[in-house]
Amino acid sequence: RLADIGVLGLGTMGANLALNMAEKGFVVAGSNRTAEKAYALRDDNGAVGQNIVPTDSIEQFVATLKTPRLIVFMVPAGPIVDEEMQRIMPLLSPGDIMIDAGNADFNDTVRRSKAIADTPFHFVGMGVSGGELGARHGPSIMVGGEEQVYSLLSKILEPISAKYQGTPCVAWLGPDGAGHFVKTIHNGIEYADMQMIAEIYGILRDGLGLSAGEMSDIFADWNSRGLSSYLIEITAVNLAEKDPDSGKPLVDVIADEAGQKGTGRWSAIEAQKLGVGATTIEAAVSARGISSRRKERAATAALYGSVAGVRGDFHPDKDGLKELEQALETAKIIAYAQGFAVLSAASEERGWNLPLGEIARIWRAGCIIRSQFLDDITRAYEASGPAANLLHAPQFVERVKAGETALRRVVAKAALAGIPMPALAAALSYFDDYRRARGTTNLTQAQRDLFGAHTFHRLDQEGVFHHQWPAV
Ligand code: NDP
Structure with missing residues (x-):
């Protein structure tokens, strides 16, 4: 046969x-x-x-x-x-x-x-x-x-x-390499998505002092709305599971050391090579690296003291939980926008002509980041063509505007409480940087021109300029 x-x-x-x-x-x-x-x-x-x-x-x-x-x-x-x-x-x-x-x-x-x-x-x-x-x-x-x-x-x-x-x-x-590149960036986005969920879990645990069972119910509830996705669904399952040996929630006995096989790191490296800010993916890769150095972290905690106990200005009421949900949803939009921006830049550089809407379409089911949200991305690309960045698509402009304050408040409160938010804070900073018409690298260019004659452009004149800076 x-x-x-x-x-x-x-x-x-x-x-x-x-x-x-x-x-x-x-x-x-x-x-x-x-x-x-x-x-x-x-x-x-x-x-x-x-x-x-x-x-x-x-x-x-x-x-x-x-x-x-x-x-x-x-x-x-x-x-x-x-x-x-x-x-x-x-x-x-x-x-x-x-x-x-x-x-x-x-x-x-x-x-x-x-x-x-x-x-x-x-x-x-x-x-x-x-x-x-x-x-x-x-x-x-x-x-x-x-x-x-x-x-x-x-x-x-x-x-x-x-x-x-x-x-x-x-x-x-x-x-x-188009298929494998897209798979790599899929995994990079997956890293960012998982890291952001873990950070919100950190607030629920250390900011609100909730039990694993209570957190499971919250994620299950979130899975019925905008955040509905495989990753949120399995988070609810992870948190509900009991350890057969100790009877404790299984997550409470699992060591906080994340493994990685490389695709997240490859995504961050490719983003860097392309000059695209994929800061949420980079944050997620770094966070896994830091997590794997558990002994080193314990030694650092001994030197500086660990921020312990339930802390921060978080509230487990309806409004407090809504704020966390909205913060996660907004940061997720920013993370996916970054991932798609990497795809878009690679497509341009390599002449691949990657069909971005089609990519979101084939991620709607079967893969780890599958979600309703990817359908929204497909529709955004169908409506507006391959926009330079998803944050320009009208549907997402509205959603980010609606959730921006929640993200800002959650990141700020976590920073004051000493609860790390590498990916959520990266999402917020990227957003603030990306939507700022006048940035601060004019000073960087001035420094580069002073020490290395690297030249600069001016806002008021065409051309390339070098200034005779005072000797230092
Ligand atoms: P496994 O370790 O389960 O299987 C590896 C297979 O490769 C086995 O059939 C093994 O043969 C064979 N193999 C290993 N070394 C050699 C060798 N030197 N020469 C010939 N054959 C060899 O790996 P997975 O199935 O998990 O992964 C396979 C690929 O799929 C990897 O690239 C992985 O990154 C990718 N992948 C994995 C996913 C997952 O969730 N596991 C998800 C998506 C992709 P033998 O039985 O004799 O050991």
Whole structure:
């Protein structure tokens, strides 16, 4: 039996993606370093498993596939992808398509696409979001590569992808690294979103002294309105869960040390390279870094004293909670505006022509940042075209104006109380900086001109100027 598609690497993501395809009626060849996993995938999954064709060798895997072959690589990102591609290429036929579906650095995808252009094969860099459950039941899929190749893939990708009101959350986004770049920025936005939720949790816990159960109810309530999203929904679940050993809320026994695999950092680095202020993403990456230095933080607390106990001018009444909800909603708009500004700048610099509204559309379901709010972003782009910044879109102007005071008050009160707000404060500062027609870098330019003759522009005359500053 010839397979419609092959999955190489049947770990968490590969196995679930293969089962998803099999369930949709595609025959899927499976290849894994440890071949037993491919057989277990067929044998342990009932009727769905019957569409999996396990293989023992790379030769058998290739021979099992219909041509042109569609081969999905689901192995750890980095050199292993190159090694596996090198191993399989001598066995392929002209027109075969290799698809890297891992979390690749988009720079690697650009490099691989260039290298493959000299061969008779095709290469696709495909971002898959939604974790294990998404892979199994419907991920959001961001495809980069040759557009004509996408038409061969879409017949499989559309049925397996998440659906938002019936529309598949998959699209071809642009050439070479476009898909992986968009996935990277998706993850950067995810970092910012999660960090801002954690900061509001910090106020609920340390500013209001609420229990995990009480906080769970608040997040569940927020999930019924403007903030409605997967991340807010799981926050309510996280906070409600009890530790089976101690009976305490599980979040209260989890160490405050966040892990990271790199995509948030890559987003911040790319934003910096493009000269775009993605300050909420940078704040989130830094906050995870600081969190992982738990011993160092304890030593610093011993030196300076930790700000302890319930504190700050926060109130657990209706108005107080409304203020927190509005602050989070407003900061979230600013964070997403930053993420989309990075996409827009990269698109311009690389000539990718990224469809920003389409990107928001395929993030509406399946991925970790899925939410109703992304539908608003899609509509903003549909209404106003690829605006330079979402903060210029009329719908968001109204919302930010309505929530600005809440964000300002929450950040100010938290600062006075010593409750850290790296991402929320970054959102507010970015907003204040971005909407200020006259900034302060005129002084920076004066300094640069004094010490390095770096020149400056004037507001009242065209041209480039250098001033003979007094000797210092
Ligand atoms: P796993 O660790 O679960 O699986 C890795 C797979 O790669 C296994 O099949 C493993 O084989 C194989 N593998 C590992 N090392 C080698 C090697 N040296 N040579 C050949 N095969 C190897 O990883 P995931 O499924 O979680 O991740 C796969 C990709 O998907 C990564 O790029 C990851 O970043 C990305 N991703 C992961 C998500 C997640 O939520 N987990 C979400 C989105 C993307 P064996 O079984 O023999 O060990």
